[in-house]
Amino acid sequence: MAHVRNKQVILRDYVSGFPKETDMSIVESTLTLKLPEASNEVLLKNLYLSCDPYMQILMTNVEPGSVSYAHSLPLTGLGVAKVLESGHPDYKKGDLIWGLTKLEEYSLVPSTQIQFKIEHTDVPLSYYTGILGMPGMTAYAGFFEVGSPKKGDKVFVSAASGAVGQLVGQFAKLTGCYVVGSAGTKEKVDLLKNKLGFDEAFNYKEEPDLNATLKRYFPEGIDIYFDNVGGKTLDAVLLNMRVHGRIPVCGMISQYNLAQPEGVTNLTNLIYKRVCMQGFVVSDFYHLYPKFLEFLLPHIREGKVVYVEDIAEGLENGPAAFVGLFSGRNVGKQVLLVARE
């Protein structure tokens, strides 16, 4: 019976505002690689772990009754893992899966936390934390199902080089839309224009008047705003929406770290422009996953859809990788490589 070291990222203290590296710590324990007797759980070796903005919310403990991480236990998060032992008939040793696991090297999880078995391994495994995982499904559901795009639509995406945004832009181009993205560095803007196929892109940090910027890129207004950031950007967008425009609200990362969120002042524009602002969460759309793979895998294989990843190596770099999401240090989808196989 093998005993292994199990490095873990644990939560030291609840967070208010920006998470800092010191809110987490790395601990090591020893694990016996054996399922408990009569368990229907699954023992996983984690390969790629996903750093996602929503995790910040689980690190706070503001509302009674809301779901939070537990103190001194490893953070949970999505990841790609290999099944070492399985107490559930749907999974067997050697299977590759993606789903909700923990930020550690080995995890024992209920089989219900497994999202999907990985069937296609001719693409990078890490893709199942991103383009073929939760962020990919988020972009697909948010753009196609919530955004109802039509050919010729003018599309604006914020956090456009991020895990979700870079796909929304590419999906928009596949649909025959005009698409502009915003990001926070010159490097990201270059990526958007030169690698990801956006028609235009700008660095929002260099635009003192976002309303004027949007008027420049969208003289006729915006049909779809895929909102990843909320706050001031959303407020400027509201001044520039077209009649019957749609705003799929995917995230509001600019607000997560604020004790008092910025006020959005231009909501009256929803009325005259008949705009629909629709919040959504990807878990409502996982029934579409097979259809999504069928749509996306051929595009990936043919190189028609690309994906930019920012891969940190080693569990001990997890806290820094996660914290970097909130300052925009990552370029593309932030992944944490724990083991290659």
Add this chain to the structure above:
Amino acid sequence: MAHVRNKQVILRDYVSGFPKETDMSIVESTLTLKLPEASNEVLLKNLYLSCDPYMQILMTNVEPGSVSYAHSLPLTGLGVAKVLESGHPDYKKGDLIWGLTKLEEYSLVPSTQIQFKIEHTDVPLSYYTGILGMPGMTAYAGFFEVGSPKKGDKVFVSAASGAVGQLVGQFAKLTGCYVVGSAGTKEKVDLLKNKLGFDEAFNYKEEPDLNATLKRYFPEGIDIYFDNVGGKTLDAVLLNMRVHGRIPVCGMISQYNLAQPEGVTNLTNLIYKRVCMQGFVVSDFYHLYPKFLEFLLPHIREGKVVYVEDIAEGLENGPAAFVGLFSGRNVGKQVLLVARE
């Protein structure tokens, strides 16, 4: 050829913030009751004129290219009128119509401004400025088409005793919903509970913590918030929406008079609760008007739906009646009676 006095309410100056009575003035001119040669316009005698919050927006002149009232000309607004002469084959002398006319005693308008000919006169004519006119259609379209109500839904309506709100509440009860309304005086709250059939009602001016108030009336949360006011009320509602809730955005009267609108800070709740906030304007729904009449007229005749009106008499009282909308002085739909027939 008859010459008549034509009293008019004209715009003296563009408004920023609350309109004041002195922003308008009453002028008198003389009109010849004769259509111009070869005109296809319609000459109207105005009977009931409608005072509606949207008119404040037309009194401002902030954005270049936006539609505003013209200086020194009579305000335009919806009303019920009698056709005196018609240059258009669809209308003849003696017809009663409702549509866009002017705040004056007699108006010459293009026939395209007539919304509908009035066919049912066994109900008060003034109803065609309210329950059977634009506000009625607004409540109907906003609640049924945009709100997608189901039996058992928990519904909250702001400005609940107003022209639109009082109908939304009654439509909600007809649908088998639980409905709570907010208003700004004890008299209005009593109306909501005792005459209009709301399950509960409260005076928002006496509630220091709207979030706590809503939690008291909606311990399980709100399925539909019919928004007439925006601002702080909307912000508190966002904390109390249920999963897959809907917010038809009809108006944001609390914001129209502010140079700098209040910020709405709780929009992230749209995401986790998958809430749809949908702005709408009634003009997109007028094709449903025959269906609406078919639904509503029997209810009115049977007394199952009632309507509270606040009727000011005489054109010279128009400015005060209109201005009163913004301080909530009116109880029910504000109408201006110009002539009975």
